[in-house]
Amino acid sequence: MGFFCRDTILFPILIIFGCSCFYFCSAKDTITSSKYIKDPETISSSGSLFILGFFTPENSTNRYVGIWYKTQSNIVWVANRNQPLKDSSGTVKIFEDGNLVVLNGQNQIIWSSNVSNTAVNTTCQLLDSGNLVLLDNSAENIFWQSFEHPTDSFLPHMKLTSNKRTGEKLRITSWTSLSDPSIGKFFITLERLDIPEIFIWNGTRPYWRSGPWNGRTFTGIYYMNSFYLKGFRIIDDGEGTIYSSFSFPDVTKFILFVLDFQGVLYEKDWFNDTIQPQQNYSIQTSECDIYGLCGSFGSCNPNSSPICNCLRGFEPSSRMEWDMKNWTNGCVRKTTLQCEKVKDGRAQGKEDGFLKLQMVKVPDFAERSSSSEETCRSQCLENCTCVAYSYSPEIGCMSWKGNLIDIQQFPIGGLDLYVRLAYSDLEKGRHVRTIIIIIAIIGTIIIAFGAYVLWKRIVKHSERKSKNRWFSRLRKGEEYSEKAQDINIVELSRAKLPDLLTYDFEKVAMATNNFDQSNKLGQGGFGPVYKGIFQDGQNIAVKRLSRASGQGLEEFMNEVIVISKLQHRNLVKLLGCCIEGGEKMLIYEYMPNKSLDTFLFDPSKQKLLDWRKRFIIIEGIARGALYLHRDSRLKIIHRDLKAGNILLDENMNPKISDFGMARIFGGSEDQANTRRVVGTYGYMSPEYAMEGLFSEKSDVFSFGVLLLEIVSGRRNSSPHNNEDTLSLLGFAWKLWNEENITMLIDPKIYDTNLEKDILRCIHIGLLCVQELARERPSMSTVVSMLNSEIVNLSPPKQPAFIQWQSLLCSTSNEGSQGLFSNNTVSITEICGR
Structure with missing residues (x-):
């Protein structure tokens, strides 16, 4: 009886256990x-x-x-x-x-x-x-x-389909808002199936398009190439369906595209199994990406002002609206085409021709044929309804009838577009080019002659004896002892000057058009900087030291010796120097985008720096500073890191410049003291400003200030709250303590998807500007923090100089308070905090 009861109890337990195991083990x-x-x-x-x-x-x-x-x-x-x-x-x-x-x-x-x-x-x-x-x-x-049945995301191996026969199209649709995933007003489809393009729609109106597919790239995304979007393809399945898809063979990388609720298409990249995307940037790069922004026969160029211009041979349909930047009605033709005159029975004239537009996003509504390039041109010329054509070996012949919509000028890539114009409009263009060429030739001759005369006068009155003696010592690396009272210049002059190109004054003067004001890039604390072009076409930047400036042979020697020994992608490259009499010039590689402050503090240009670009700049500056501190043959403290001394190349990569204030440390030195405090208000560390003590941590402080400026888009040396008392550091510290630090982020880069990464950078910036030097991280630690190699960050302590007045207490020593930095330096009096 006992056995029977025990067996009766165990049986249902085993059944329940078996079912549970099946459920959880499936x-x-x-x-x-x-x-x-x-x-x-x-x-x-x-x-x-x-x-x-x-x-x-x-x-x-x-x-x-x-x-x-x-x-x-x-x-x-x-x-x-x-x-x-x-x-x-x-x-x-x-x-x-x-x-x-x-x-x-x-x-x-x-x-x-x-x-x-x-x-x-x-x-x-x-x-x-x-x-x-x-x-x-x-x-x-x-x-x-x-x-x-997708929502707002386009994933690898997903197919964006469109059926030629039924017209049925798969849509990727945006959310209504960040908090509402219901179907929004923006959606993506595959269109123009004869020459496929991807479109973003705002309801029934096109909002953005990719440009025609050439079998490898979308020609309307100028930076797209086989490497950038490897694995993208458009396939015709032979049964009436065309689809676009992409995949990436690199297993360490995951990429998807997301259409946000505002119609912006983002690419999100994950690397090496990261939890959050390490790159998140918009496919649309400017306002010109908005479909048809400039109307018919208008061309959009984000680098021109205004961004919309009528094509040559066309004028605004309404000048008043155009001047008010309402470009939607577009442009109309100035001169009737000859083919239309012939059709109307009017007198004949010279045949129409074509205006060539290079590197453009070609218009919408192209018609495709398999004609050769020569046939493409002749067929368009013979057909009066054809207003433009373009030829691509991968696509073939494309032609347009009616209005030309959604043309955009690119810096690279794109296609060539040939727009039909009356012969007289083409002739006007030729006359203008001829006049420009003649003026340029005459101007070059005059400038060359003037530069030669100027050079002869300078040579005649130069202090040859003094210059030759000093220059000989400089080349041989002998000790320069004219300023022996300053121990620092004695140490620097003992260094051996490496093989460095030296340039004649005449050559530099000709390259800069005799230092013409039109070539002036900016005004530094020690003199102007000019753009120049050597006869071989090489672009240069010439830093011409003012004779009245505070920078004499000490700073000049310092910069030549220091930077000539440095080689790093985030440091500006010194090409050579020029010494003629009292002239002292440094010749650098030319940075087309000038300095960081021209973008960071200009409201009209801030939008060009999205968070991806700003982070690249932050990381580049950190790696450049780390190289100076630890990785170069010399241990160097820059002492003047600031937005005005960060130059940007054509790809917006940062390069640290201006080494006139830099100091070389011996192998065992970690800290030095100076009686002459130099630098820029707002960037100097407290121990340097108050006691003349400087070290690696001085540069770390300056980097921290610069990082917070980049994230916020605000200057440190300006008031940042209603009481007009807090510096940027004080404002950031106040928001940090109020747990409201997101208010510091520049609204132009704020994105909830990026918030975590941006806040981490702010945290790193606050650690760098802590008052005590020993509590600040080293640059190597900063780089590790930026790359998330150090996951947990310690809480920051109160920064130095949180009150704005303390930064500007000696206003007579501060230079221009204009929009951009003026490399203001050489402060000699410091007010106590």
């Missing part, structure tokens, strides 16, 4: 008729890359079922986007008809895969591609998949 990436998930349960793909579950958007209380990449901040698909759950009682399961459904707490279906021909027994599986598939138990037939 695949973690599937939902079956017997396995479902309830809020907040989840399933994950086999490689744990993607997760399906319940989530609540920011600033919302609604619950949704979605798929995310690693974390809920990376949502890539939403099921019930238009039917949110109002509480946490939701369930995802396989319904009795075989469909995947989302049920609320009352077991009402609020979303369904809604397939009519499913099998009775189906399984839903989340794949490592991020695709959620509904299939039969044999896994042979897929009845439904999320890739065919």
